[in-house]
Amino acid sequence: MAAKEKYAEPTYLECGFGELEYKVISPEACCRCGTCEAFCPRIEHKENKPTLVDYDPLCGLCFAYCPRTFLDMGEMEAKLFGRTRNADETLGIYKKAVSAQAQARQEKAQDGGVATALLVQALQSGMIDCAVVTGRDEEWRTVASVATTAEEIKAAAGTKYTISNSVVAVKEALDRGFQKIGFVGTPCQIQALRKVQLLEEPYELGQKKIALLVGLFCMENFEYDELMQGLVKAKFGLDPKDVSRFEIKKGMFRVIDKNGAAHEVKIEETDAFTFKGCGPCFDFASELADVSVGSVGSGEGWSTVITRTEAGDKLYASALAAGAMQEKAVSEKGLALAKRLAVGKEQRFVSKSQEMNVSGIKR
Numbered sequence: 636m637a638a639k640e641k642y643a644e645p646t647y648l649e650c651g652f653g654e655l656e657y658k659v660i661s662p663e664a665c666c667r668c669g670t671c672e673a674f675c676p677r678i679e680h681k682e683n684k685p686t687l688v689d690y691d692p693l694c695g696l697c698f699a700y701c702p703r704t705f706l707d708m709g710e711m712e713a714k715l716f717g718r719t720r721n722a723d724e725t726l727g728i729y730k731k732a733v734s735a736q737a738q739a740r741q742e743k744a745q746d747g748g749v750a751t752a753l754l755v756q757a758l759q760s761g762m763i764d765c766a767v768v769t770g771r772d773e774e775w776r777t778v779a780s781v782a783t784t785a786e787e788i789k790a791a792a793g794t795k796y797t798i799s800n801s802v803v804a805v806k807e808a809l810d811r812g813f814q815k816i817g818f819v820g821t822p823c824q825i826q827a828l829r830k831v832q833l834l835e836e837p838y839e840l841g842q843k844k845i846a847l848l849v850g851l852f853c854m855e856n857f858e859y860d861e862l863m864q865g866l867v868k869a870k871f872g873l874d875p876k877d878v879s880r881f882e883i884k885k886g887m888f889r890v891i892d893k894n895g896a897a898h899e900v901k902i903e904e905t906d907a908f909t910f911k912g913c914g915p916c917f918d919f920a921s922e923l924a925d926v927s928v929g930s931v932g933s934g935e936g937w938s939t940v941i942t943r944t945e946a947g948d949k950l951y952a953s954a955l956a957a958g959a960m961q962e963k964a965v966s967e968k969g970l971a972l973a974k975r976l977a978v979g980k981e982q983r984f985v986s987k988s989q990e991m992n993v994s995g996i997k998r
């Protein structure tokens with residue numbers, strides 16, 4: 636692989652994979668975003684975790700860009716928005732919050748199909764020349780890929796509630812020569828890519844080619860093997876191949892099979908399958924995205940959309956103007972619920988960080 640030939644130069648950090656392993660991977664604080672694997676030619680994904688496969692020159696790259704080694708949100712916000720958030724901005728800094736629905740909503744769309752519609756609009760308007768999306772195989776294993784057509788973006792619609800090292804596909808997009816890369820993903824993946832973009836580190840990775848970050852809301856995620864074995868097979872007696880949709884609604888984790896039958900348990904009953912790396916995570920609403928999309932706050936078939944940066948706001952406005960989506964006001968009750976979840980996630984972050992001895996993340 637061409638990427639393997641480009642080794643980064645050492646920096647003052649002198650923290651290498653050993654420190655990353657000690658601080659993040661061994662204590663299972665890794666969110667498995669894939670960033671270290673994407674940008675360091677010496678790290679590969681083995682046995683379900685980042686693994687060093689060559690000697691380590693302590694260049695500091697993996698340590699610098701990992702969202703779990705250190706993250707100063709104040710610093711990131713100041714760079715991205717020109718200010719830090721106020722105490723009452725529990726969903727982060729934003730311009731506008733609305734409910735929206737794509738006009739040609741995909742059958743597979745999780746909610747309003749807005750994440751897909753925004754990426755398609757960005758591609759068709761020339762804002763991006765490809766989009767890194769997370770699709771799936773027949774058995775619901777995540778497959779991150781570089782989509783270059785509207786059809787490929789649409790094919791990845793729908794939520795896969797399993798952890799995915801999707802940032803690896805950003806490296807693939809760079810290697811394939813794309814100049815304006817769009818990405819959609821979870822808050823932890825967005826944090827990692829913003830770090831890559833905004834930290835003034837002396838690594839030339841092509842970070843200026845990251846043109847759009849569409850963030851999803853996220854309360855928690857699950858381990859593939861545990862979720863499929865423990866819930867889908869053991870509890871519901873289903874083969875993952877026979878599942879047509881997963882959803883979390885009103886406190887229930889629901890699996891819809893291919894015959895349309897719903898199987899559900901209370902969300903608390905899925906705790907055993909939760910990915911451990913989600914514990915020390917404070918970000919519910921993808922606060923460092925250009926535009927964030929989630930289901931909480933809006934009705935069935937609609938998405939809650941939060942525009943944050945100038946680029947995200949313009950993209951959303953252009954999608955509306957092009958008739959690619961319709962909008963309505965998000966209810967006060969809906970927004971209040973999203974805020975409550977964000978506060979709850981932050982509280983969990985505080986207690987889990989103590990429990991797991993995670994330091995270096997400043998809210």
Ligand SMILES: Cc1cc2nc3c(=O)[nH]c(=O)nc-3n(C[C@H](O)[C@H](O)[C@H](O)COP(=O)(O)OP(=O)(O)OC[C@H]3O[C@@H](n4cnc5c(N)ncnc54)[C@H](O)[C@@H]3O)c2cc1C
Pocket residue numbers: 743744745746747748749750751752767768769770777791792793794795796797798799801819820821851852853854855856857928929930931932938939
């Ligand atoms: C793990 C996870 C947990 C979530 N938890 C919440 C929650 O607690 N509350 C809430 O309101 N919303 C949550 N969401 C967001 C919600 O499920 C929808 O993704 C969001 O509302 C967008 O819907 P849509 O119809 O606009 O997206 P669609 O048009 O269906 O597009 C969804 C996009 O999500 C991407 N995607 C799917 N699975 C993954 C994954 N595992 N990792 C990275 N990217 C992925 C795909 O590339 C696709 O482009 C979660 C999403 C994920 C992935």
Ligand code: SF4
Pocket residue numbers: 655659660664665666667668669670671672685700701702703704827
């Ligand atoms: S959190 Fe991401 S960057 Fe950090 S060790 Fe895990 S996969 Fe690598």
Ligand code: SF4
Pocket residue numbers: 666821822823824853854855856910912913914916917918
């Ligand atoms: S809860 Fe946090 S760590 Fe887990 S998938 Fe969501 S954003 Fe990533």
